[in-house]
Amino acid sequence: MRFGATFEEDKRGNKRFENLIYTLTAAEAFNKNLVKGVIAHIEKNDSGKNALLELIEIEGSRGALEAKFILKKSGKKSSYKLKIKDSLGKIHSQISNLFIEKINKKER
Numbered sequence: 037m038r039f040g041a042t043f044e045e046d047k048r049g050n051k052r053f054e055n056l057i058y059t060l061t062a063a064e065a066f067n068k069n070l071v072k073g074v075i076a077h078i079e080k081n082d083s084g085k086n087a088l089l090e091l092i093e094i095e096g097s098r099g100a101l102e103a104k105f106i107l108k109k110s111g112k113k114s115s116y117k118l119k120i121k122d123s124l125g126k127i128h129s130q131i132s133n134l135f136i137e138k139i140n141k142k143e144r
Contacts, residue, residue: 069142086110087128094141101139 087109095102095117102117107127116127118136125132 069140089124089127089131094139096141098141101141103136103139 087107090106090108091103092106093104095104102119105116105118105127107114107116109128114127118124118126120136120139122136123132124134124136
């Protein structure tokens with residue numbers, strides 16, 4: 037039995053695995069809380085070259101959740117709280133076309 041997200045391909049580009057029981061796409065695995073994160077696309081941007089955006093906490097209660105981010109840029113840290121439908125453009129202008137679609141909080 038093998039668990040994994042990536043499998044070797046043969047010369048024709050077909051995945052090499054046998055006795056497959058279940059398969060998920062990266063998005064399905066993320067939506068089912070089976071993985072911590074999915075990187076779908078990384079776009080190079082010189083103005084954001086020295087910037088790092090980090091999700092550090094989900095705050096609030098059901099129906100009123102907020103995502104707390106820290107932006108580290110040029111040695112400075114800034115904190116931001118965003119709600120559903122907020123644009124990440126509030127944090128950095130180069131990501132203004134990204135929006136918070138859903139926030140969930142897994143209780144421990």
